[in-house]
Amino acid sequence: MGNRLLSFxxxxxxLGGLAEAKTVIHVMHQGDPGWVSTYGEVAKRFEAANPDxxxxxxxxxxxxxxxxxxAAVMSKQLPDVMELDAPFLANYVWSGYLQxxxxxxDQDILDDMTESNVAQGTxxxxxxxxxxxxxxxxxxxxxxxxxxxxxxxRIPKGVDDAWTREEFEGYLEKLSKLEGVKWPIDTFRGYxxxxxxxxxxxxxxxxxxxxxxxxxxxxxxxxxxxxxPCVDALTMMQKWVKNGWVVPxxxxxxxxxxxxxxxxxxxxxxWFYAExxxxxxxxxxxxPLPKFGPKxxxxxxxxxxxxxxxxxxxxxxxxxxxxxxxxxxLRNYAKEDSAYPGLKSFAADSPLYANGGPMAVAFEQxxxxxxxxxxxxxxxxxxxAFMGAVDEIFNGGDVKAALTAAAEKIDEDIEENDGYPPxxxxx
Amino acid sequence: MSDLAIPTLQTEARxxxxxxxxxxxxxxxxxLVIALVIVxxxxxxxxxxxxxxxxxxxxxxxxxxxxxxxxxxxxNFAEVSNLSGELAFGxxxxxxxxxxxxxxxxxxxxxxxxxxxxxxxxxxxRALVLSLVIALYVxxxxxxxxxxxxxxxxxxxxxxxAVQIVPWVASPLYIFLFYQFFxxxxxxxxxxxxxxxxxxxxxxxxxxLPLSLPALATVSIxxxxxxxxxxxxxxxxTQTDYARPIxxxxxxxxxxxxxxxxxxxxxxxxxxxxxxxxxxAFQRWFVSSFVGSAVKG
Numbered sequence: 001m002g003n004r005l006l007s008f009x010x011x012x013x014x015l016g017g018l019a020e021a022k023t024v025i026h027v028m029h030q031g032d033p034g035w036v037s038t039y040g041e042v043a044k045r046f047e048a049a050n051p052d053x054x055x056x057x058x059x060x061x062x063x064x065x066x067x068x069x070x071a072a073v074m075s076k077q078l079p080d081v082m083e084l085d086a087p088f089l090a091n092y093v094w095s096g097y098l099q100x101x102x103x104x105x106d107q108d109i110l111d112d113m114t115e116s117n118v119a120q121g122t123x124x125x126x127x128x129x130x131x132x133x134x135x136x137x138x139x140x141x142x143x144x145x146x147x148x149x150x151x152x153x154r155i156p157k158g159v160d161d162a163w164t165r166e167e168f169e170g171y172l173e174k175l176s177k178l179e180g181v182k183w184p185i186d187t188f189r190g191y192x193x194x195x196x197x198x199x200x201x202x203x204x205x206x207x208x209x210x211x212x213x214x215x216x217x218x219x220x221x222x223x224x225x226x227x228x229p230c231v232d233a234l235t236m237m238q239k240w241v242k243n244g245w246v247v248p249x250x251x252x253x254x255x256x257x258x259x260x261x262x263x264x265x266x267x268x269x270x271w272f273y274a275e276x277x278x279x280x281x282x283x284x285x286x287x288p289l290p291k292f293g294p295k296x297x298x299x300x301x302x303x304x305x306x307x308x309x310x311x312x313x314x315x316x317x318x319x320x321x322x323x324x325x326x327x328x329x330l331r332n333y334a335k336e337d338s339a340y341p342g343l344k345s346f347a348a349d350s351p352l353y354a355n356g357g358p359m360a361v362a363f364e365q366x367x368x369x370x371x372x373x374x375x376x377x378x379x380x381x382x383x384x385a386f387m388g389a390v391d392e393i394f395n396g397g398d399v400k401a402a403l404t405a406a407a408e409k410i411d412e413d414i415e416e417n418d419g420y421p422p423x424x425x426x427x
Numbered sequence: 428m429s430d431l432a433i434p435t436l437q438t439e440a441r442x443x444x445x446x447x448x449x450x451x452x453x454x455x456x457x458x459l460v461i462a463l464v465i466v467x468x469x470x471x472x473x474x475x476x477x478x479x480x481x482x483x484x485x486x487x488x489x490x491x492x493x494x495x496x497x498x499x500x501x502x503n504f505a506e507v508s509n510l511s512g513e514l515a516f517g518x519x520x521x522x523x524x525x526x527x528x529x530x531x532x533x534x535x536x537x538x539x540x541x542x543x544x545x546x547x548x549x550x551x552x553r554a555l556v557l558s559l560v561i562a563l564y565v566x567x568x569x570x571x572x573x574x575x576x577x578x579x580x581x582x583x584x585x586x587x588x589a590v591q592i593v594p595w596v597a598s599p600l601y602i603f604l605f606y607q608f609f610x611x612x613x614x615x616x617x618x619x620x621x622x623x624x625x626x627x628x629x630x631x632x633x634x635x636l637p638l639s640l641p642a643l644a645t646v647s648i649x650x651x652x653x654x655x656x657x658x659x660x661x662x663x664x665t666q667t668d669y670a671r672p673i674x675x676x677x678x679x680x681x682x683x684x685x686x687x688x689x690x691x692x693x694x695x696x697x698x699x700x701x702x703x704x705x706x707x708a709f710q711r712w713f714v715s716s717f718v719g720s721a722v723k724g
Contacts, residue, residue, distance in 0.1 A: 063678065
């Protein structure tokens, strides 16, 4: 009995030792239930293929992801691999949280990235790649075919054929008088100001109008965000709200396809297609974003994968990221979720975005009009200041004053951080 | 004169009765409207949890169809009741119940003892301690959350049940509630027990605690709701499914791109049940505690 107990204890110690010998890779991510399950299954497959590695997934809800990340930083518990929202990349790299990813990722994945995907993962100072993703994103203009036909609207065939500002505003006015239309457009104010939506979706309207949130050479916002083209663009949007043409924030995010189809157009993300098409079938028209000025502009960027500087096993972390991005089941799930392709091979395998597909115009925007959000460490302030200004403007505030206040707030933060060196040297 | 006065009195009495009747009607109508306002979102939640098409739920919102289900299904409940797998909602629910039970149980003991000592103890400077306890109440939880995260992480407590229980057991509000309740009990009770040779702990346990059911019920309910609804704290201090509560799990349904209304609604219904049961179990004392507080000022 004593011998048996001794053997059992020795075996337990040996097994315990074996368990401890495993390399643990912590992976922090967000996502809905489908993605959470999919990541869990990918981790299991990776562990089966690499028995000496344990993947520990750390889930944080989308809305509280930044808080979770801050807590991880403060408690020195950064994971090895983390999912991050692309516009925050510059801030994370500047703060020293991420390491260059190119030497850690399989070459075939790197060669497979679309231009927009490379852009969203690149740090502008050293031009190094710090993150990679399977997917990207865009915003398009959805239309209700019946309403558009009723007002005799021209349906653009591609990005080069997008509506001009005059056409767009003319159609809004006509739609506002059309029977059955309660609101000519849903700009998804219902997403509120807690999400990135306002900067992500409305920023390109400013860029198309000929201005930006910040000058990307001098990294000064005063003189850019409060310049005449920006004031004009936001005055135009304020007019839509004042005229009652825009679905109010309190009416949620379903008015385009809700009963009776009260909203005629929707300035919505690529992900909106699945839920709108499920309800509207052939009545849905997907169009490029209108040209509000000299050029077309559309947003890009989504949640991508980076490897932190805290990782003690960056090679294994990189191996996991490469494994995950090639995983067939993960790609199939992404396809079902109408994910916007960030890898060329994934695009070729996504009929929704392929030539002739219902969302082809969205993918066309990636190469023709996509502009990344400002890749600067002050981005968290840039986005919060801009969102606050837009909220104030939509609630009837003075456009010029709101934009100037936001621009000053952004510049103050940059000054307080001594220009975020070496960004201050980039002129 | 008196002949004339009698019909006048009767008329006035009739008028008064009619006025009271009208007032009651208005009161009933008001109560019905308030009840409708309170109950309708809960009813909508229940109805939506029985629909298995998340797009349909979204499309129905804002119309009366949100209050009607033609083909009720329990599939959402089945999906959010699993005890294993990547999203083991059943497990999260059990985690929440365990955290709730431990927090409330330990909280009742710790806070009532502290309240009793502050009310009847012989500690010098009790008034000062009480002032400090009250002063602590005004500090919002959010303002101390990050230092607390660092503390528990350095103590190696992250990703445990203890980290979700221990920091919230002692609460200035509940200590004060118990203090106020104990302080109102007659001094003679304490003195008589003391004369019989009972220790302070014995007096607390055998005399004061059994008399404080309304306070215990109030603290149980308030503490239970607080613990049950914890969201940010568990996100910050837990990493895996091991000790995560249901409130965090429900947030999974609110993704970046889409919201899974069907399962979110079913999980919300399940999440509501225990706290509703807690309230129903203690409501008699809870209400009497509030009424008592109001009467005593």
